[in-house]
Amino acid sequence: MSSRKELANAIRALTMDAVQKANSGHPGAPMGMADIAEVLWNDFLKHNPNNPEWADRDRFILSNGHGSMLIYSLLHLTGYALPIEELQNFRQLHSKTPGHPEYGYTPGVETTTGPLGAGISNAVGMAIAEKTLAAQFNRPGHDIVDHFTYCFLGDGCLMEGISHEACSLAGTLGLGKLVAFWDDNGISIDGHVEGWFTDDTPKRFESYGWHVIADVDGHDSDAIRAAIEEAKSVTDKPSMICCKTTIGFGSPNKSGSHDCHGAPLGDAEIAAAREFLGWDHGAFEIPDNVYAGWDAKDTGATNEANWNGKLAAYAEAYPELAAEYKRRVIDGELPADFEAKAQAFIKECQEKGEGIASRKASQNAIGAFGAMLPELLGGSADLAGSNLTLWSGSKGIQDDAAGNYIYYGVREFGMSGIMNGVSLHGGFINYGATFMMFMEYARNAVRMSALMGIQNIFVYTHDSIGQGEDGPTHQPVEQLANLRMTPNMMVWRPCDAAETAVSWKNAIERRDAPTSLIFSRQNLPAQARTEEQLANVVKGGYVLSDCAGTPDVILIATGSEVQLALDSAAALTEQGKLVRVVSMPSTNAFDAQDAAYKESVLPRAVTKRVAIEAAHVDFWHKYVGFDGAVVGMTTFGESAPGGELMKHFGFTVENVIATVNGLA
Numbered sequence: 001m002s003s004r005k006e007l008a009n010a011i012r013a014l015t016m017d018a019v020q021k022a023n024s025g026h027p028g029a030p031m032g033m034a035d036i037a038e039v040l041w042n043d044f045l046k047h048n049p050n051n052p053e054w055a056d057r058d059r060f061i062l063s064n065g066h067g068s069m070l071i072y073s074l075l076h077l078t079g080y081a082l083p084i085e086e087l088q089n090f091r092q093l094h095s096k097t098p099g100h101p102e103y104g105y106t107p108g109v110e111t112t113t114g115p116l117g118a119g120i121s122n123a124v125g126m127a128i129a130e131k132t133l134a135a136q137f138n139r140p141g142h143d144i145v146d147h148f149t150y151c152f153l154g155d156g157c158l159m160e161g162i163s164h165e166a167c168s169l170a171g172t173l174g175l176g177k178l179v180a181f182w183d184d185n186g187i188s189i190d191g192h193v194e195g196w197f198t199d200d201t202p203k204r205f206e207s208y209g210w211h212v213i214a215d216v217d218g219h220d221s222d223a224i225r226a227a228i229e230e231a232k233s234v235t236d237k238p239s240m241i242c243c244k245t246t247i248g249f250g251s252p253n254k255s256g257s258h259d260c261h262g263a264p265l266g267d268a269e270i271a272a273a274r275e276f277l278g279w280d281h282g283a284f285e286i287p288d289n290v291y292a293g294w295d296a297k298d299t300g301a302t303n304e305a306n307w308n309g310k311l312a313a314y315a316e317a318y319p320e321l322a323a324e325y326k327r328r329v330i331d332g333e334l335p336a337d338f339e340a341k342a343q344a345f346i347k348e349c350q351e352k353g354e355g356i357a358s359r360k361a362s363q364n365a366i367g368a369f370g371a372m373l374p375e376l377l378g379g380s381a382d383l384a385g386s387n388l389t390l391w392s393g394s395k396g397i398q399d400d401a402a403g404n405y406i407y408y409g410v411r412e413f414g415m416s417g418i419m420n421g422v423s424l425h426g427g428f429i430n431y432g433a434t435f436m437m438f439m440e441y442a443r444n445a446v447r448m449s450a451l452m453g454i455q456n457i458f459v460y461t462h463d464s465i466g467q468g469e470d471g472p473t474h475q476p477v478e479q480l481a482n483l484r485m486t487p488n489m490m491v492w493r494p495c496d497a498a499e500t501a502v503s504w505k506n507a508i509e510r511r512d513a514p515t516s517l518i519f520s521r522q523n524l525p526a527q528a529r530t531e532e533q534l535a536n537v538v539k540g541g542y543v544l545s546d547c548a549g550t551p552d553v554i555l556i557a558t559g560s561e562v563q564l565a566l567d568s569a570a571a572l573t574e575q576g577k578l579v580r581v582v583s584m585p586s587t588n589a590f591d592a593q594d595a596a597y598k599e600s601v602l603p604r605a606v607t608k609r610v611a612i613e614a615a616h617v618d619f620w621h622k623y624v625g626f627d628g629a630v631v632g633m634t635t636f637g638e639s640a641p642g643g644e645l646m647k648h649f650g651f652t653v654e655n656v657i658a659t660v661n662g663l664a
Contacts, residue, residue: 002293004221007042008034009277010077010290012250015069016273017283018090018097020264025091025099028247028260029067032218033152033183036243039224040150040181041074041296044232048300049079052107055329055426056307058147059110059126063119064154064183065100066262072097075108077286077294082106084284103424103452111424112452115444117160120180121414123151124166125421127178127238128397128406132377133427135401137325142314144307144325147177148232154183155193158201162445165414170238171209173398178238179231183218185247191258202242211237218243250277328375329427332511341372342505350498350534353526358519358559359461361497363388365504366431370394370404373429373508377422379406380433380459381415386521387433387461412438416445416458423454429508435467436460436476436518439483449514450488456514457507463493464614466560466646467521471639481619483516484587492586493518493613495562496526499585502537506589520560522642527562527583540589541601545569547578553660554602556582556623557612561631561651565612568656577660580606587623608663614651629659 011034019025046058062071069090076082082096089095096106100114110126113119127149134145157163170178182201186193202214211234216227224243231239248260251273265273274280281287315322327333345368349361356364370376370393380389384407395403408415415432422430439446439460449456465475483491490510492503500519507515527544529537536542541556545566553572557565562583569579582601584590590598602609602623609628611620617632624630631650638645646652 002290004035004038006290007293008038009250009279010286010294011037011070011073012277013274013279013281014073014076014087014284014286016265016270018069018072018087020267020270021088021283022091023264025069025264026066026262027069027265028187028262029064029154029183030070030073031251031255031260032185032245032247032249033067033070033181033243034249035219035221036152036181036224036245037070037074039221040228041078042294043225044228045150046147046303047108047296048304049108049297050301051304052080054304054307056145056147059123059149059425061110061113061119061123061126061149061151062101063113063123063151063157064116065113065119068097068099068101070152071101071109072106075106077291078296079300080108082108088284103454111420112448115448116154116156117162118417118445118448120151120153120157121162121166121417121445122421122424123149123178123180124170124175125418125423126425127170127175128173128418129422129425129428130177131173131175131401132397132403133329136374137321139314139318139321142310142317144311144314149178151178151180152183153180155185155188155197158182158199159197162413162417165411166418167205167210168208169409169411169414169418171205174209174236175238176235179228180238180240182240182242183245184242185245187247187256187258187261189258189261202240205240209237211239212242213239214242216241216243218245219249252276324374332426334509335372338372342369345369346498346501346505346534349501350529352497354497355523355525356497357521357523358494358496358500359388359521361494361500362459362461362504362517362519363391364497365501367391367393368501369504369508374404375428377404377406377428377430378432379408379415379430381408381412381438382410383434386435387459389431389433389459408432412441413445416442416449419456420445420449420452420454423449423456424452429455429457431457431459433459433461435462435474436479437462437474439479443482446483446514446516447486450486453488453512454514455511458514458516459519460516461519462521463518463559464520465633465637465649466614466642468642468645469639472636475637476615477633477636478616480518480613480615484619488513490515490586490588491518492516493559494585495557495559495583496524498526498529498534499537499583503585506538518559522560524560525563537585538589539593539597540586540591541582541584543580543601544583545581547573547580549578550603551580551606552578553608553610553663554580554582554606555610555612555656556584556620558584559613561612561614564651564653564656568653568660571653571657572660575657608660610656610659610663612651612656614646614649627664629663631656631659
């Protein structure tokens with residue numbers, strides 16, 4: 001029978017060997033946290049290597065993702081489909097062991113981490129999802145949602161601002177099944193942290209409302225076990241276990257210094273570490289008794305089988321709830337009648353012809369789709385009254401854990417990171433809102449959502465200089481292009497209520513990637529459409545107004561500028577020009593159409609094209625070409641009423657006509 005130290009040393013040995021073979025990586029954190037990981041994974045973590053997607057598994061997040069060999073070693077040793085060859089291929093092209101843990105690459109990796117602080121914010125989202133899902137589905141004697149979220153994090157995660165945002169909210173919400181482990185080793189890349197990180201972390205987390213267990217010896221298995229048991233016993237607060245560790249533990253000459261943080265130890269030091277640890281085995285060699293000590297396949301299968309029995313009993317007692325749980329959590333499917341109801345709502349929006357701000361049209365859509373989808377979980381970063389994210393059925397989870405709305409406070413970055421965690425957990429379709437300009441605060445989390453290919457609905461209102469008096473600090477210019485150029489991100493900027501409804505439906509149905517919905521502050525007129533035009537909105541770009549014969553010029557517009565394009569087309573028609581107007585609410589969706597459809601909307605033979613959008617001009621050149629032009633922004637905005645700003649920056653019929661007439 002292997003000792004705890006021997007089991008932990010297997011992590012250290014695999015880490016040293018993999019980093020050395022790759023000549024790249026971070027051995028310090030895995031070697032320092034190996035003892036903590038051994039106790040957590042062997043004594044507490046509820047998981048099943050045979051089924052990494054088991055719904056009621058505990059979630060484990062390595063927020064200090066640079067220490068990725070820690071989680072790869074754990075997954076390999078406990079029996080996941082991660083053979084030793086993948087560890088030997090650490091940080092190499094197409095391996096399942098990339099430099100930082102990546103969701104979708106490695107079985108058992110719950111989220112992509114690496115940007116420090118991302119993991120802890122995701123963990124908060126997972127814990128919110130667990131608590132809310134449990135409140136919605138559990139019944140007396142039937143706890144089918146009952147798992148913990150465990151998160152490892154380092155000094156760097158705690159320095160990043162997102163950790164303050166997310167952990168503050170976690171304490172406010174009383175997430176009792178969230179347990180974080182702080183690797184308090186006093187080292188970051190630049191050296192000993194006293195020169196730049198002297199926070200009283202225990203007091204900081206106590207002030208957030210966390211249960212804090214301070215000064216735990218991170219190399220004492222009994223102390224670690226006692227701390228985890230204490231943390232699990234506190235059910236009304238998240239817990240922070242502060243673990244004193246030595247970075248690179250086991251390296252006789254480099255442990256305790258930044259020398260082992262982010263570089264291979266070297267062959268000589270690895271040999272010395274093997275001797276120091278009493279690890280008398282070759283590179284990547286794990287003895288059978290150590291594998292046996294780690295193997296979690298049988299235990300995991302038993303845990304899942306027991307849960308399946310609970311689920312069967314739950315289904316007998318509450319068949320309708322069980323069917324809903326299966327639909328939402330296990331199958332991830334929309335209700336059977338969703339398509340018909342959604343299309344009816346879109347048709348209703350078109351027929352109603354209401355001229356309203358697209359942010360108001362969005363609120364109407366949230367209300368309609370919220371009534372169809374009990375899994376819709378929304379929120380706003382303290383701008384609900386401006387983003388219009390509340391609807392008649394909204395219930396804040398701070399008052400009712402079974403609710404469907406999160407008051408995030410002024411935490412755009414934290415909100416977006418938490419949303420990633422909610423989506424990764426499963427069981428919800430979640431949206432979060434702020435002003436479009438403040439996407440900038442959240443940019444990294446938004447990018448991570450796209451990188452992971454997970455569903456999130458980012459609602460961004462006040463979409464241009466048209467928002468007016470708040471001025472250039474609140475007026476986005478380059479942000480639309482940024483979002484559109486983000487791989488795997490779908491962006492919609494609708495021009496009226498019907499396009500807004502289509503964009504919401506598309507975002508709800510897009511389960512494998514995020515969507516950004518861009519809405520106006522100001523009112524927008526409703527547009528007349530045929531049934532065919534309405535059906536084509538989902539294609540991202542379509543002919544909204546046409547001429548008889550081949551157009552002389554094509555005007556392309558989005559959002560609030562579509563009406564300007566129509567008005568300009570009418571004036572140009574009076575001059576004898578043949579004009580087509582294309583509404584393009586989603587360039588991403590349009591680009592995904594086949595060549596024949598794109599040609600039918602933007603025929604190559606028509607080279608005179610003008611794009612009109614109150615955003616940066618550079619993005620649109622791929623649609624207008626060398627012979628076209630763009631009426632857009634090349635500077636920041638100004639502070640004035642929105643209508644005046646539109647005139648000042650050239651969003652007028654006169655300027656569009658002059659631009660068209662100026663084309664060669």
